[in-house]
Amino acid sequence: AQSVTQLDSQVPVFEEAPVELRCNYSSSVSVYLFWYVQYPNQGLQLLLKYLSGSTLVESINGFEAEFNKSQTSFHLRKPSVHISDTAEYFCAVSDRVGGGSEKLVFGKGTKLTVNP
């Protein structure tokens, strides 16, 4: 069974400050890793994902995440946040083995609030 832990339920930061949202996972098999973002009263949108290759993945809006296998982590970072980044961020994993269900297992989410 897989599980995802997002250590911070809420992260308040000031605009233009750096931010890191932490994500650790537990799994008995290899996994794929995802970060989704949810704006108020909307569905989830994929921010970035790690499938293979370089352990550092980037999104088009300046976020990046690094897969660390030894620490079973996939922390999300942004060097300078904007007001518009205020949202809830979910880390998720799915089983690499596949062959039946590629369901996502989500963490509880981290609410990022960017203040002026």
Added chain:
Amino acid sequence: NAGVMQNPRHLVRRRGQEARLRCSPMKGHSHVYWYRQLPEEGLKFMVYLQKENIIDESGMPKERFSAEFPKEGPSILRIQQVVRGDSAAYFCASSPWGLAGETQYFGPGTRLLVL
């Protein structure tokens, strides 16, 4: 290309009534996933369907909940005899091939309130 559509967006039911939630996947997608988001919780997987088939229902409560994805028309999540604990946001997601690591595209959700 329209995204994943869900309706209704908000649904209010009294205890004991039935709730029907509909999901139309993105065009060309034949794989649908349903997730439930309880207050202050992350999303929990409920069921995975392909056209006319339930592939994985390991997250579905054993009673009162059912899902279908007919050959024609949207996927339906049905909750019979709703209870207050069913109040949640229900999201569906779709993907084109159901492959491991494939991006799932989410709809805006249906927010169910049981009075």
